[in-house]
Amino acid sequence: MDAGSLVPPPHVARPLRLLPFRGLTLAPKRIGAPSSVRAFTRPYRDVADRLQRWERRGELSHDEAPAVYLHEYTSGALSVRGLVGALDISRPATGRDDVAVFPHEGVHPAQAAELAARMSEMQTNPAPILLVHRGPEPLRDLMDNLQRRDPLREFTDRGGQHHRVWAIRDEHHQAFLGRCLEPARAVIADGHHRYAAYLRMQQDDPRAATGAGLAMLVDQDDTPLYLGPIHRVLGHVTIDGLRTAAERTGATFRLADAAPAVAALASDTLVATDGRSWATVRLEVPADRLAVEVLHERLLPAVTPRPTRVAYHHAVDDALTDIASRPGLAVLLPAPGFGQVLATCRADRLLPEKATSFQPKPSVGVLIRSLRDE
Structure with missing residues (x-):
């Protein structure tokens, strides 16, 4: 669907x-x-x-x-x-x-x-x-x-x-x-x-x-x-493909080792890995938006070629297991706050599918x- x-x-x-x-x-x-x-x-x-x-x-x-x-x-x-x-x-x-x-x-x-x-x-x-x-x-x-x-x-x-x-x-x-x-x-x-x-x-x-x-x-x-994120796996998307999409949308892309990359995860920063290379992507997230919205509204539409599939995982380990078995890129997301979700609802907006995990x-x-x- x-x-x-x-x-x-x-x-x-x-x-x-x-x-x-x-x-x-x-x-x-x-x-x-x-x-x-x-x-x-x-x-x-x-x-x-x-x-x-x-x-x-x-x-x-x-x-x-x-x-x-x-x-x-x-x-x-x-x-x-x-x-x-x-x-x-x-x-x-x-x-x-x-x-x-x-x-x-x-x-x-x-x-x-x-x-x-x-x-x-x-x-x-x-x-x-x-x-x-x-x-x-x-x-x-x-x-x-x-x-x-x-x-x-x-x-x-x-x-x-x-x-x-x-x-x-x-x-x-x-x-x-x-x-x-x-x-x-x-x-x-x-x-x-x-x-x-x-x-x-x-x-x-x-x-x-x-x-x-x-x-x-x-x-x-x-x-x-507990309100957590739901991470994405993008089928057949590469680190270089994500870098190009970041450049097109004004996001800041940086290669990093695994531990510093994960430590950089924040309300405006995503982490991506293909299982070998790791990177951070700092987004321009407006005050009334969530990172998952900017990911779906700006970053993903700029990825070429388009992902062959989008899979959803509650746990980081599950996302990493997914890309270990078939080509893809795991995109790790920050956890939203309940106040942010409530504000989104009251602003008459819907979040992307599978944006939250209560x-x-x-x-x-x-x-x-x-x-x-x-």
């Missing part, structure tokens, strides 16, 4: 609302296991029946009453907590000031349509999309108070994540939560295509169940997600939403 096919997802209106739902939770031995992720793949129409079989065998719990959930998960040394509910997507935004959820990347319409068809067949939202915002102090106080109580569930999954889950069913707590979230403006951290799929489902089959989609809202000022994500299966419940 080429970047030209990307489109912005529609916007939903404020206030941001997380509605109660009856949570489904896989048994701890299934959460974090690759087989559980595969369970939500083809044949999609069998997923709902499969979940019912697991429930009869005691391998899945299905809460009796709807709730908004507080979910804390710990991966390594990092703990993240957030609110999980059915995100109200029933009202389209009428203008920028009315937007509740900001995407920061475009989506491929065909991929969003495929996901919508899959979830419609499954009658399930298998995992929450991940939203981040800057929450108010009273909301953090509410979560602190809830966490002084015994959790509804606590376990360590097969992947090593530790989970604690509290159900928020008290009407006063839910009303207070709603008031805290009224002014919220969240950014999609993970799940742009699933978000677009929610909206496609609501458009194709408007009813109560499709008027919402499963989401987890994390306060980036409370338990921040980590860690919660394991699949801790909270699932069945559309058959509504």
Whole structure:
């Protein structure tokens, strides 16, 4: 799929609302296991029946009453907590000031349509999309108070994540939560295509169940997600080809040894290597832009011949392994700041595809939403 096919997802209106739902939770031995992720793949129409079989065998719990959930998960040394509910997507935004959820990347319409068809067949939202915002102090106080109580569930999954889950069913707590979230403006951290799929489902089959989609809202000022870059590998591009492109666009290109090159990585400086030679490329990055934008808008269009492929890697080692097995150039990017991503959204701009990596994500299966419940 080429970047030209990307489109912005529609916007939903404020206030941001997380509605109660009856949570489904896989048994701890299934959460974090690759087989559980595969369970939500083809044949999609069998997923709902499969979940019912697991429930009869005691391998899945299905809460009796709807709730908004507080979910804390710990991966390594990092703990993240957030609110999980059915995100109200029933009202389209009428203008920028009315937007509740900001995407920061475009989506491929065909991929969003495929996901919508899959979830419609499954009658399930298998995992929450991940939203981040800057929450108010009273909301953090509410979560602190809830966490002084015994959790509804606590376990360590097969992947090593530790989970604690509290159900928020008290009407006063839910009303207070709603008031805290009224002014919220969240950014999609993970799940742009699933978000677009929610909206496609609501458009194709408007009813109560499709008027919402499963989401987890994390306060980036409370338990921040790690925000990292996603590096590029440019197929059959050479160091000399990158040097020429840098000269054409006014960037500063310098050869360097590996260690000094990596140390020079900065908000306006990229690092490139073909596995033998290393170089730094200092870009002219405007104050309101990110290096990844300048890379895609100015530098890459000047590369000739054009890359035969563009691959994406979260880890530097993976990018280096890629170029060790086939010709190409690894381009290492600096990590963006959350404030920069938020400013990009509020300026009504989208970042290039796969521009950010919010980590860690919660394991699949801790909270699932069945559309058959509504």
